Amino acid sequence: MSHTFLEQLWIARYVITYGIGVTVSISLLAIFAGSVLGVFVGLALVYGGVVLRLVVRAYTDIIRGTPVLVLVLASYYVSAAVGLDLGPFSAGVLALAIFCSSHVGEIVRGALQAIPKGQTEAAKAIGLTFTQTFTSVLWPQAMRQCLPAWVNTAAEMVKASTLLSVIGVAELLLRTQEIISRNFMSLQFYFLAGGLYFIVNYGIEHFGKYVERKTALPS
Amino acid sequence: MGYTLNFAAVWRNFDFLLSGLALSLGLAVISILIGAALGLVVAFALTSKNRFAVVPARVYVTVIRNLPILVLVLFAFFALPQMGLRLDKIKSFVLVLSLYSGAYLAEVFRAGLLSIPRGLTEAGLAIGLTGMQIRSSIIAPLMLRNVLPSLSSTIISLFKDTSLAAAIAVPELTFAARKINVESFRVIETWMVTSALYVVTCFLIAAVMRFVERRLALPR
Amino acid sequence: MAKTILDIKGLRKTYGIHEVLKGVDCAVREGEVISIIGSSGSGKTTLLRCVNMLEEFQGGTISLDGEEIGYRVDGATRRRKSEKEIARQRALTGMAFQQFNLFPHMSAAENVMLGLVKVKKMTKPEARAIAEKWLDRVGLAARTKHYPGQLSGGQQQRVAIARAIAMSPRLMLFDEVTSALDPELVGEVLQVIKGLAADGMTMLLVTHEMRFAYEVSSRVIFMNQGVICEEGDPKEMFVRPKTERLAEFLKTSSFN
Numbered sequence: 001m002s003h004t005f006l007e008q009l010w011i012a013r014y015v016i017t018y019g020i021g022v023t024v025s026i027s028l029l030a031i032f033a034g035s036v037l038g039v040f041v042g043l044a045l046v047y048g049g050v051v052l053r054l055v056v057r058a059y060t061d062i063i064r065g066t067p068v069l070v071l072v073l074a075s076y077y078v079s080a081a082v083g084l085d086l087g088p089f090s091a092g093v094l095a096l097a098i099f100c101s102s103h104v105g106e107i108v109r110g111a112l113q114a115i116p117k118g119q120t121e122a123a124k125a126i127g128l129t130f131t132q133t134f135t136s137v138l139w140p141q142a143m144r145q146c147l148p149a150w151v152n153t154a155a156e157m158v159k160a161s162t163l164l165s166v167i168g169v170a171e172l173l174l175r176t177q178e179i180i181s182r183n184f185m186s187l188q189f190y191f192l193a194g195g196l197y198f199i200v201n202y203g204i205e206h207f208g209k210y211v212e213r214k215t216a217l218p219s
Numbered sequence: 220m221g222y223t224l225n226f227a228a229v230w231r232n233f234d235f236l237l238s239g240l241a242l243s244l245g246l247a248v249i250s251i252l253i254g255a256a257l258g259l260v261v262a263f264a265l266t267s268k269n270r271f272a273v274v275p276a277r278v279y280v281t282v283i284r285n286l287p288i289l290v291l292v293l294f295a296f297f298a299l300p301q302m303g304l305r306l307d308k309i310k311s312f313v314l315v316l317s318l319y320s321g322a323y324l325a326e327v328f329r330a331g332l333l334s335i336p337r338g339l340t341e342a343g344l345a346i347g348l349t350g351m352q353i354r355s356s357i358i359a360p361l362m363l364r365n366v367l368p369s370l371s372s373t374i375i376s377l378f379k380d381t382s383l384a385a386a387i388a389v390p391e392l393t394f395a396a397r398k399i400n401v402e403s404f405r406v407i408e409t410w411m412v413t414s415a416l417y418v419v420t421c422f423l424i425a426a427v428m429r430f431v432e433r434r435l436a437l438p439r
Numbered sequence: 440m441a442k443t444i445l446d447i448k449g450l451r452k453t454y455g456i457h458e459v460l461k462g463v464d465c466a467v468r469e470g471e472v473i474s475i476i477g478s479s480g481s482g483k484t485t486l487l488r489c490v491n492m493l494e495e496f497q498g499g500t501i502s503l504d505g506e507e508i509g510y511r512v513d514g515a516t517r518r519r520k521s522e523k524e525i526a527r528q529r530a531l532t533g534m535a536f537q538q539f540n541l542f543p544h545m546s547a548a549e550n551v552m553l554g555l556v557k558v559k560k561m562t563k564p565e566a567r568a569i570a571e572k573w574l575d576r577v578g579l580a581a582r583t584k585h586y587p588g589q590l591s592g593g594q595q596q597r598v599a600i601a602r603a604i605a606m607s608p609r610l611m612l613f614d615e616v617t618s619a620l621d622p623e624l625v626g627e628v629l630q631v632i633k634g635l636a637a638d639g640m641t642m643l644l645v646t647h648e649m650r651f652a653y654e655v656s657s658r659v660i661f662m663n664q665g666v667i668c669e670e671g672d673p674k675e676m677f678v679r680p681k682t683e684r685l686a687e688f689l690k691t692s693s694f695n
Contacts, residue, residue: 065418067382070393073400074410081406159287166289166386173290186298194290201285341493342540342599346554346606347530349522356553360544437543439588 005188012179019175020196022089026161026171029093031154034100041101042108056105063102068160071095076167092164096157103153111145112138144215151208155201162197172196228403229412232395239395240416246391247378250313254320254377261321262328263354276325283322288383291315296387312384320377327373331366332358364435371428375421382417392416441468444504444610444641445490451498452485459485461665462499467610467643472636474652474673475645477662478688483645486662487612490643491532492525503531504609530558533603534612537619539595541587547574547598548583551605559606573601577631593624597631604635611635613644649692653677661685 009016044056063071075095079086086094115138123133165174176193180186229236264276283291296311306314335358343353363370385394396413400406445467452460460482467473475483488494490501492509501508508528511518520528542550551570555561561569574583577597587595596616603611613632617625629651636642636655646652652659652673659673661684669676669685680686 062414062418065379065421066414067379067393067417069382069385070396070410070414070417073393073397074406074414077400077406078410081404155285162287162289173287173293177293180297186294187301190290190294190298194286194294197287197290198282198285202281205285336538336540338536338538338540339542342534342536342542342602344493344526344529345491345532345534345536346602347526347528347558348554349526352557356557357542361542364544437588438586 005185008179008183008185008188009192015175015179016172016192019170019172022169022171022175023158023161023173026089026093026096026164026169027154027158030096030100030157030161033093033097034153034157035104035150037097037101038104039108041105042112045105045109046112060102060105063098064106068096068099069163069166071099072163072167088164088167088169092167092169096160096164099160100153100157103156104150107146107149107153108142110149111142114145115141144217147212147215148208151204151211154208155204158200158204159197224408225405226408226412228405229399229408232399232403233412235399236392236395236413236416239390239392240420242389243378243381243384243391243393244420246309246313246316246381246384246389247374250316250381251320251324251374251377253313253317254324257317257321258324258328259359261325262332265325265329266332280322280325283319284326288315288319288380289386291319292383292386308384308387308389312387312389316377316380319380323373323377324370327366327369328362330369331362334365335361364437367428367432367435371425371432374428375424378421378424379417441470443467444469445643446502447486447490447499448502449499450486450489450496450501452482452489452494452496459665460489460496463662463665463667465660465667467641469641470639471657472642472655473644473658473660474656475643475660475662476647476649476652476688476692477668480664481662482665483662484614487534487614487643487645490610490612491529491534493534495519503528506531526558530554530606531608532610532612533606533608534614535596535600535603535616537615539587539592539599539619541595541599541602543587546584546586547579547590547601550587550598551602554602554606569605570601573605574598576604576634577601578627591624592620593627596620596624596628600628600631600635604640609641611640611642613642613646615645615647617646617648647692649677649689661688663688 041056041060044052045060048056072092072095075086075098076088076091079091079094119137119141120133123137128136161171162173164171165177168174170178172193176189180189183189261276261279264272265280267273292312292315295306295315296308299306299311339357339361340353343357348356381391382393384391385397388394392413396409400409403409443466445465447463447465450460450463450465451458463482463486465473465486475486477483485494489496490503490508496509500510500512506528509520509525511520519525541547542553545553548567548570551573552563552566555566555569556563559566571580571583574580577600579594579597579601582590582594582598587598590598600616616632617628620628625648629648632642632644632651633655644652644656656673658670659676660670661668661676661682663684669680669682676685677689680689
């Protein structure tokens with residue numbers, strides 16, 4: 001067996017690439033589904049009736065009080081038990097999407113509630129309906145407010161994708177462990193995996209700052 | 220579907236779950252205490268004017284915050300022995316969670332430090348206090364009061380991160396739950412109860428933090 | 440003749456490329472009450488803050504009771520003293536700030552006691568006795584256990600003055616101590632300062648309160664663009680200013 005890291009890395013190049021691919025798809029699916037769901041959660045918390053708000057609040061409190069790993073494990077085992085043939089990938093993504101939705105819901109709620117009442121009053125004064133007010137006045141402002149926290153949540157999702165290795169999804173971390181079990185180069189390959197995750201997250205952080213700058217209002 | 224809820228298996232093993240929870244709390248308390256001490260030092264370093272303090276502190280915080288904690292947990296337990304550092308499961312996890320906590324708490328404390336008016340430091344200097352005296356008697360006590368809300372949510376988050384210890388078979392709550400799950404097949408009940416235990420514990424931690432906040436609040 | 444407490448020679452300070460103090464000479468004798476006036480940017484606050492090394496200075500010397508402040512000058516070489524040394528020197532002066540800067544997590548008494556315990560190494564009972572004496576002196580005997588958040592602006596500033604004076608400084612520095620106060624609270628603070636002056640405390644005040652400067656100061660220094668433009672007895676200066684700039688300044692200020 002060839003004994004340098006670079007040689008082993010070359011041998012493992014496809015495995016690592018597939019791992020990265022799976023990590024990326026888990027992350028993107030979870031972020032997308034979670035954000036869409038999260039917007040509805042946020043809207044429900046701000047504009048819903050008493051009953052709806054209570055139900056949704058209970059939902060977010062339970063989700064946010066539970067560790068993500070527990071959500072992933074629960075999703076995997078429970079879905080199998082109730083006959084939903086999800087498989088580890090879908091079960092894992094579902095768990096992450098639900099987790100993401102609770103965070104995004106809080107972010108959206110916070111952003112909408114931070115908009116001064118005067119904005120809605122001014123919109124009413126010129127005769128806009130609620131839907132018009134929301135789409136033209138409230139949401140554009142809320143979106144800007146959400147951006148930093150949302151980018152943060154997206155980075156959290158990438159980090160959380162590693163948890164799916166625990167239920168056997170062949171994302172980057174599990175692939176790394178497979179490689180190490182063959183060539184015993186724990187140090188080197190964990191460093192590599194760490195480095196890759198670091199680059200992705202750091203990139204997300206900077207991309208977020210770039211978008212923030214581009215969408216900022218002129219001052 | 221034919222799945223009827225039956226909590227018997229879970230109640231039978233309830234004390235097993237509780238001892239798991241106790242271990243989770245123990246891991247959290249130790250790691251957060253070490254992390255807080257580390258985070259305080261790092262936060263002062265991050266806001267210092269000395270480049271030899273700021274740069275290593277910034278590197279530490281940026282690297283840890285951008286890495287998945289599971290990678291750190293596995294690295295510490297499986298890869299560190301290759302560098303000569305062989306720790307048992309629990310010590311290895313506490314090491315990771317402490318370093319992890321330190322990085323996150325450093326950011327919380329840093330935000331707190333930035334909110335303290337410069338005039339207070341000057342007043343301390345004017346009566347002849349040294350930098351160390353000012354940091355310990357004036358800055359740190361004020362900063363801790365300021366950051367209690369975000370400190371509370373960070374602590375709760377770090378407590379939930381103890382579940383990662385299950386990945387290296389530390390018998391905390393999530394590991395205990397998984398064991399019961401596998402042995403009894405009562406999946407829904409197991410995870411419902413486990414989740415409930417975590418949620419209630421987080422709720423209690425938040426309540427304790429709110430109590431602390433009220434106690435430390437300055438009279439107006 | 441009274442002893443010289445503070446001796447400033449050729450003081451120079453720059454902020455980057457901007458020269459804020461361009462060679463200031465000033466001697467303060469024991470018991471003098473000196474008001475420093477001037478428009479913003481004239482360097483008056485910077486001058487005050489150099490005396491207790493809250494600002495660094497690049498040229499000239501400041502001597503307090505014969506001791507060089509901040510830097511050791513050995514012919515051509517100039518070395519900054521150690522932090523410990525500078526902290527010890529700062530305790531020789533007392534400063535009251537525009538924003539009071541009371542420590543919000545300590546009661547009035549504890550604010551005054553902190554320096555006594557940590558710097559003068561007194562025991563808590565000793566420090567408490569001194570703190571209560573000075574708080575009584577500034578009229579706040581009934582408020583020793585109150586926290587800054589429970590005190591009005593004027594009361595906070597009086598605690599701040601007590602905090603500085605309790606350290607038995609050789610020289611008191613007042614940095615626009617009434618500028619941040621509501622008009623009706625200014626009087627109580629000026630009263631306290633007048634009382635301290637009457638007791639013989641040596642003081643350097645940066646102030647906008649022209650009437651106060653006129654009534655209480657033994658000497659007034661008018662600064663403009665980093666130099667001392669005119670100085671002397673306020674009763675002479677304010678009525679018969681010798682320079683154009685002082686005349687202009689007096690016209691635009693509240694004095695008449």
